Amino acid sequence: MALITARNLSLGYDSHIIVKDLNFSLNGGDYLCIVGENGSGKTTLMKTLLHLIKPAAGEIITGDGLKKNEIGYLPQQSLIQRDFPASVWEIVLSGCQGRLGKKPFYSDEHKKLAEENIKKMGITDLRNKCYRDLSGGQQQRVLLARALCATQKLLLLDEPVSGLDPKVTAEMYSLIERLNKDGTAVIMISHDIMRAIRYASHILHIGSDVFFGTREEYITTKMGQNFLNREGGEQA
Amino acid sequence: MISKLIFYLGFPFVRYALIVGVLISLCSSLLGVTLVLKRFSFIGDGLSHVAFGAMTITAVTRLTNDMLLVLPVTVICAVLLLKNGHNTVIKGDAAIAMISVSALAFGYLLMNIFPTSGNISGDVCTTLFGSTSILTLSKGEVILCGVLSLTVTILFIVFYNRIFSVTFDEDFSHASGTDTGFYNLMLAVIIAVVIVLAMNLVGSLLISALIIFPALSAMRVFRSFLSVTVCSAVTSVCCAFAGIVISILAGTPVGSTIVAVDVLVFAVFTLIGKRR
Numbered sequence: 001m002a003l004i005t006a007r008n009l010s011l012g013y014d015s016h017i018i019v020k021d022l023n024f025s026l027n028g029g030d031y032l033c034i035v036g037e038n039g040s041g042k043t044t045l046m047k048t049l050l051h052l053i054k055p056a057a058g059e060i061i062t063g064d065g066l067k068k069n070e071i072g073y074l075p076q077q078s079l080i081q082r083d084f085p086a087s088v089w090e091i092v093l094s095g096c097q098g099r100l101g102k103k104p105f106y107s108d109e110h111k112k113l114a115e116e117n118i119k120k121m122g123i124t125d126l127r128n129k130c131y132r133d134l135s136g137g138q139q140q141r142v143l144l145a146r147a148l149c150a151t152q153k154l155l156l157l158d159e160p161v162s163g164l165d166p167k168v169t170a171e172m173y174s175l176i177e178r179l180n181k182d183g184t185a186v187i188m189i190s191h192d193i194m195r196a197i198r199y200a201s202h203i204l205h206i207g208s209d210v211f212f213g214t215r216e217e218y219i220t221t222k223m224g225q226n227f228l229n230r231e232g233g234e235q236a
Numbered sequence: 237m238i239s240k241l242i243f244y245l246g247f248p249f250v251r252y253a254l255i256v257g258v259l260i261s262l263c264s265s266l267l268g269v270t271l272v273l274k275r276f277s278f279i280g281d282g283l284s285h286v287a288f289g290a291m292t293i294t295a296v297t298r299l300t301n302d303m304l305l306v307l308p309v310t311v312i313c314a315v316l317l318l319k320n321g322h323n324t325v326i327k328g329d330a331a332i333a334m335i336s337v338s339a340l341a342f343g344y345l346l347m348n349i350f351p352t353s354g355n356i357s358g359d360v361c362t363t364l365f366g367s368t369s370i371l372t373l374s375k376g377e378v379i380l381c382g383v384l385s386l387t388v389t390i391l392f393i394v395f396y397n398r399i400f401s402v403t404f405d406e407d408f409s410h411a412s413g414t415d416t417g418f419y420n421l422m423l424a425v426i427i428a429v430v431i432v433l434a435m436n437l438v439g440s441l442l443i444s445a446l447i448i449f450p451a452l453s454a455m456r457v458f459r460s461f462l463s464v465t466v467c468s469a470v471t472s473v474c475c476a477f478a479g480i481v482i483s484i485l486a487g488t489p490v491g492s493t494i495v496a497v498d499v500l501v502f503a504v505f506t507l508i509g510k511r512r
Binding site: 047050051052068069071073075078079080081084085086087089090091094095097098100104105106128129130132133146147150156 | 273274275394395396397398400401403404405407408409410411412413414455458459460461462464
């Protein structure tokens with residue numbers, strides 16, 4: 001049984017449909033990259049998978065024991081967060097909120113989990129630092145640790161490397177790769193098609209044409225090659 | 237000076253003013269942190285003008301208990317402004333400005349068309365700047381204020397972790413199964429209640445100061461959400477207490493004295509923050 005399956009999914013706000021009839025599924029341990037032009041609906045798709053937006057049509061089925069709220073989400077940074085007075089510890093711990101149930105406060109178990117994920121992301125020495133004093137790459141690690149507190153099964157990453165310098169970007173990719181190797185399924189929106197091809201096991205290309213399949217299949221399609229040439233050419 | 241203070245404290249209305257002042261400043265500072273961070277600093281101003289508008293309606297129609305109209309109207313406006321978080325049609329600041337100025341205009345218009353007393357500008361001034369109403373509180377009002385403040389504080393402590401996560405990242409909270417709509421609604425209702433209460437203390441024009449200054453001061457110096465919240469509450473309570481005492485001793489208007497103390501503390505905290 002797949003971890004998450006989209007069946008005949010249509011995306012959009014109100015009556016304006018952006019993407020029609022999406023079909024794809026993701027198994028445990030998969031690494032799916034969502035690529036496409038700006039405005040093709042990548043972020044909308046992600047928000048729909050998170051149940052933040054209702055799908056215009058079709059359905060999202062979660063399986064394999066994955067609960068609806070067991071998704072670790074790494075959003076694009078918002079304006080509010082940039083100068084937010086919160087310690088790294090407070091933010092990572094807030095990733096456990098889905099586990100609180102009806103209880104008002106975090107238990108020792110939650111705190112242990114947060115501690116472990118801080119260690120896993122290599123930010124132990126930043127534990128008591130203020131979020132707004134961190135560099136972009138450090139902030140992303142904090143948010144990744146928070147996402148891991150929500151679940152170890154499935155991570156949704158919305159352009160995790162935008163605004164990071166090349167060295168930190170490479171570190172971020174290898175960090176995500178390591179998490180994936182440890183068994184966490186990853187869905188990532190990426191502008192960086194070359195890296196998407198390098199790391200992902202599956203590609204979902206949305207836009208006027210839709211493609212879903214493994215990385216190997218994508219490279220052989222005409223559409224994949226066009227996109228690769230164009231985007232890759234721009235980056236080179 | 238001490239003996240003068242003790243002499244004044246002998247009067248129940250002075251004690252009531254101190255109790256109510258401290259309670260309201262506590263509630264408003266707790267909420268202030270969230271509001272400032274959510275970029276809703278002006279909500280206090282906007283909603284208090286709405287409350288002012290509603291108050292003129294009760295004055296014109298000669299309703300005896302104005303709370304019955306003022307509170308629901310303010311709550312409804314707060315819900316409309318805050319409930320949808322960042323997904324509203326008219327963005328936060330524009331919506332607040334729109335509602336606030338129109339309520340102010342209609343309120344003043346009503347007062348002029350249907351004058352209830354000879355001294356309209358005096359009436360308006362009283363509602364806007366609070367002048368003396370904190371010194372004329374009855375025992376019943378003090379108890380009501382106490383109960384509401386206690387409720388607000390308890391709700392804030394119980395839901396502290398949720399309030400933090402909804403403030404920091406609404407989308408993430410929603411995705412992890414937190415009912416963000418409910419918490420936004422709860423915050424909106426609490427804010428409306430606090431503002432209607434605070435009108436007695438500083439009047440509608442100065443409420444914003446009571447909400448934002450303690451939070452902003454705390455943010456100059458502290459760097460975690462918990463320490464900012466605690467510092468904001470402590471600062472606010474001390475400022476309100478000092479402000480009321482000064483206004484009694486020096487015979488200055490209560491509301492503006494409290495705000496002046498808040499501004500002073502903000503300046504001091506800014507200096508401390510810079511030196512670190």
